[in-house]
Amino acid sequence: HAGRVVFNMTNFGEDKHNVRLSGPHGYRSSVSPEVEPFGGKVRFRVNLRRAGTYRLVCLEPGHAAKGMKATLRVVRRHPR
Numbered sequence: 001h002a003g004r005v006v007f008n009m010t011n012f013g014e015d016k017h018n019v020r021l022s023g024p025h026g027y028r029s030s031v032s033p034e035v036e037p038f039g040g041k042v043r044f045r046v047n048l049r050r051a052g053t054y055r056l057v058c059l060e061p062g063h064a065a066k067g068m069k070a071t072l073r074v075v076r077r078h079p080r
Contacts, residue, residue, distance in 0.1 A: 002048050002051050002075065002076055003047065003049075004048075005045070005046050005048050006044070007032065007044040008041070008043055009035050011035040011038070011039065011041075015063075016035065016036060016037060017068070018032045018033065018034045018035065018060065019056050019057070019058060019059075020032075020056070021046060021054055021055070021072075022055050022057075023052060023053070023074075024050055024051075024052030030046050031059065048074050050074070051075050051076045052074060053071060053072070053073055054072040054073075054074060056069060056072060
C-alpha cells in the first residue's frame with residue numbers, strides 16, 4: 001500500500017550494490033546507500049505517496065544489464 005516503506009537489504013554477493021527507486025507521476029527518485037559486500041546491510045526508508053508502478057535498479061556499472069532490477073506495484077493507501 002502507498003505510504004512509508006522500509007527496504008531491508010542484505011548483500012550476499014562480492015560486489016557493492018545500491019538501489020535507485022523511481023516512480024509514477026513525477027516521483028523524485030531516491031537512491032539507497034551502498035550495501036557493502038559479504039553480508040553488508042542497509043535499511044532504506046522511503047515514502048511512496050502515490051499508487052502506481054515503481055522501478056528499482058542497481059546503479060553499479062553493468063548490474064542492471066545483468067538483471068539487477070525489479071518492479072514494485074503500489075496500491076492506494078490502506079484504510080485505517
